[in-house]
Amino acid sequence: MTTTSTETAVMPGAVAPPAPQTKRRRGVRKDRAGYLFLLPWFIGMLFTIVPFFASLYLAFTDYNLLNAPKWIGLENFADMFSDPVLLKSLKVTFVYTFVSVPLSLAAALGVAMILNRGIRGLPWYRAVFYLPSLLGASVAVVLLWRYVFGFDGIVNAFLGWFGIDAISWTSDPDYALTTLIILHIWTFGSPMVIFLAGLRQIPVMYYEAAAVDGASKWRRFRSITLPLLSPIIFFNLIQSLIASFQTFTQGFVMNNGGGGPANSTLFYNLYLYQQGFGQFNMGYASAMAWTLLVIIAVFTAITFFTAKYWVNYDS
Amino acid sequence: MSQTLQTPRAAKPNEDADALIERFGSTRKSRFSRHVILCVIGLVMMYPLLWLVSSSLKPNGLIFEDLSLWPAEWSPSNYTEGWNALEYDFGIYFSNSIIIVVLSIVGNLFSCSLAAYGFARLNFTGRKLFFALMLGTMMLPGHVLLIPQYILFAKLGWLNTYYPLLVPNFLATNAFYIFLMVQFMRSLPQELDDAARIDGCGPFRTFWSIILPLCRPAFATTAIFTFISVWNEFFGPLLYLTDPELYTVPLALRQFIDSEGQSQWGQMFAMSVLSLAPIIGFFIAGQKYLVKGIATTGLK
Numbered sequence: 001m002t003t004t005s006t007e008t009a010v011m012p013g014a015v016a017p018p019a020p021q022t023k024r025r026r027g028v029r030k031d032r033a034g035y036l037f038l039l040p041w042f043i044g045m046l047f048t049i050v051p052f053f054a055s056l057y058l059a060f061t062d063y064n065l066l067n068a069p070k071w072i073g074l075e076n077f078a079d080m081f082s083d084p085v086l087l088k089s090l091k092v093t094f095v096y097t098f099v100s101v102p103l104s105l106a107a108a109l110g111v112a113m114i115l116n117r118g119i120r121g122l123p124w125y126r127a128v129f130y131l132p133s134l135l136g137a138s139v140a141v142v143l144l145w146r147y148v149f150g151f152d153g154i155v156n157a158f159l160g161w162f163g164i165d166a167i168s169w170t171s172d173p174d175y176a177l178t179t180l181i182i183l184h185i186w187t188f189g190s191p192m193v194i195f196l197a198g199l200r201q202i203p204v205m206y207y208e209a210a211a212v213d214g215a216s217k218w219r220r221f222r223s224i225t226l227p228l229l230s231p232i233i234f235f236n237l238i239q240s241l242i243a244s245f246q247t248f249t250q251g252f253v254m255n256n257g258g259g260g261p262a263n264s265t266l267f268y269n270l271y272l273y274q275q276g277f278g279q280f281n282m283g284y285a286s287a288m289a290w291t292l293l294v295i296i297a298v299f300t301a302i303t304f305f306t307a308k309y310w311v312n313y314d315s
Numbered sequence: 316m317s318q319t320l321q322t323p324r325a326a327k328p329n330e331d332a333d334a335l336i337e338r339f340g341s342t343r344k345s346r347f348s349r350h351v352i353l354c355v356i357g358l359v360m361m362y363p364l365l366w367l368v369s370s371s372l373k374p375n376g377l378i379f380e381d382l383s384l385w386p387a388e389w390s391p392s393n394y395t396e397g398w399n400a401l402e403y404d405f406g407i408y409f410s411n412s413i414i415i416v417v418l419s420i421v422g423n424l425f426s427c428s429l430a431a432y433g434f435a436r437l438n439f440t441g442r443k444l445f446f447a448l449m450l451g452t453m454m455l456p457g458h459v460l461l462i463p464q465y466i467l468f469a470k471l472g473w474l475n476t477y478y479p480l481l482v483p484n485f486l487a488t489n490a491f492y493i494f495l496m497v498q499f500m501r502s503l504p505q506e507l508d509d510a511a512r513i514d515g516c517g518p519f520r521t522f523w524s525i526i527l528p529l530c531r532p533a534f535a536t537t538a539i540f541t542f543i544s545v546w547n548e549f550f551g552p553l554l555y556l557t558d559p560e561l562y563t564v565p566l567a568l569r570q571f572i573d574s575e576g577q578s579q580w581g582q583m584f585a586m587s588v589l590s591l592a593p594i595i596g597f598f599i600a601g602q603k604y605l606v607k608g609i610a611t612t613g614l615k
Contacts, residue, residue: 033518034439041430041449041493044486048452051463058462065466111356114349127602128357134594134605135364138547139565140587143572147370147580148363152379186360193606246456249549256572269458277554282462289459296456 058286065280076287086288088263089271096177096267097244100184105236108188112195113225126196129189136187142253146170149179170254173262180250180265191236198232199225227312234311238303245296248273268292364591371584378580390581394589397582401570402559405586408567412546415480415563419545420538422484423492427537428530430487431496432522436508453490465554479555480548484541492537495608499533500526536608539601543594564590 035042059076061069080086115125135141149155149169156166169175202225210220226233251260251267259266268288276285370378374390381387398405433439434446468479487493503526511521549565556562562570568590571583598605 031439034433034437034442037429037433037437037518037522038445039429040426040485041433041445041487044426044483044488045448045452047464047467047483047486047488048455048460051460051467052455054463054466055459055461065469111353114353117349119346119349119353123602125353125357126606127598128361130602130606131595131598132360132364134543134598135547135591137549138591138594139549139568140367140590141363143568143583143587144363144367147379148366150379154362154366154382157382186363197606242454242456246458252553253549253569253572256569272458272461276462277465282466286462289461293456293459300454 055286055289058283059290060287061283063283063286065282069283072283076284077291079284080287080291085259085263085266086271089259089266089268092177092264092266093245093247093268096181096184096247097241100181101237101240101244103181104185104188105191105233105240107185108192108236109195109229109233111188112192112199113221115192115196116199126193130193131189133187133189136183137249139249139253142183142250145179145183146254149182171261173260173264176254176260176264180247180254183250184244191240194232194236195229198229202228230311231313234303234307238300241299241303242296245292245299367584367591368588371581371588373581375579375581378584393581393585397579397585400579400582400586401567403562403567405564405567405589407560408562408564409589411561412563415477416542416545418477418481419484420541422481423487423489423537423541424534426485426487427489427492427496428527428534429522430493431500432526434493435497435500436521436526437518449490449493452488453494461554468555474555475558475561476555477561480545480551489541492540495536496530496533499530503529532604532607535601536604539597539604540608542597546594 058069060071060073062072062075063069111129115122119125132141147153151166151168151171153169155169160166167175169179206224206228207220210224215223246269247267248269251265251270252273254260254265259270269292272285272288272292275281275288365384369384369386371393372389372391373381373386373393374388377386377388401408430449434442434449464479468474471478473479507525507529508521511525516524547565548563549569552563552566556566559570568583568586571579571586
């Protein structure tokens, strides 16, 4: 690679090698091909990097799209602490994330373990469990959820068989978020497929050896499966946390753009949307966006930091 | 249930191995109970979707009265009436969605394959740094960029056009797909490039004639993922499209709640079924690529 790569720049049709070039010129020509291939990406990065810093700047301004941004220092951040609706939306997002992420990952791992033990019809089962995760973010399914959990819906009908009184799932502040948590768990299929791929890489002989040594089922799970799967659990956890903090569509469609009964499904990003694009408080919305970025970064960092205690990388 | 699930065998080499392990490692009773557990979970998960399909065929009065999946009374007119229930007919919304989806797929395939080839196969100053930057954008929550991007697109006069939804896809802003293609291209033997070079191919010729044809599986995965995410996308169209004539299918569906007073559930469910059908179709056609796609990007 090191010596021959200088020839990369020789164009088709050039029969005789060109006159000897200085090393630097060859380097420039070599670079040029790479930069040409990355050209669209470079332009795209401008659409990422410039807005990234622009929103940091806007976070310290008062801006409503019509007048020029006015620098107000930390006022937006100070306002956030005394904004009860914002604190409520933060709480909704936290409850949603810290209940639904562990439950859906547990469901994903559990079903993947059952599927992994050499079962007939695996492609069929996998398809059935995976499909909902492709549909979960669609407006059609969130609309469907409104009626499945509606007062006359099938969930209440089912509970009725067991003598449980009908619950106003979507209009009772105590239950509205629960319906969306259940929707999140319903989409456990995509982490499940990743778990399944990971489980298949664990050599069967480990289990055989452990079984010979008399390890119980639980012991085999705890001492073989969990450690060897931990990098994948880690990956799924980070992915799900980041995605879940940014939930929007579910909350928006469920209550037609509002926050639901007593703002019980007012997700953080939904409130950000209301502030930024409903009331055009774009400075405040930028401050909210950066606050969420910091929150996500902190939780990702915590997960990374704890990783050395539970993630096993030397398989 | 388990009987019917066993008969249709996919042409998969490890299918027989699965059956062998199943027989070898467990008792008959535990095998049976596993199938029962899986079927119950599967049925519970599928039930809302089945109920959706059946409700779309029932008259409004029966949807919440008759909870059986088999309609006692059929009302296929939900589909024809639902198609025309909103300001524009659903033909407009579907063709809007299709235009955006097709152009997004083209854009992602074009720009991400170029970038992926650069990262995977070429050597240039700063490659590692740029690659790290690209991976960083994969983790970056999109909402941080939202407001300045909106301002930028507004200043460019792009509100109520498809440009804000399409142009980023032509600029390789989907790091996930670049990563997927990089992983795939790295698995191709380096000797291919060397041979092409000896035969006088420059990097563009090598990319076009050698690497691209071999990357078809990665492109199929990218196309299917793009299809599903763009077809479902709600936030971007909600933000940038306010003219109902430009609405995509998800935006149109949402209008059914606005006119909820009329309680046209059957029509809403009928259009919901139509909006989900393409995803399910693509899923059935491309399941192999989807599963492989998340397995490769998820694991390494």
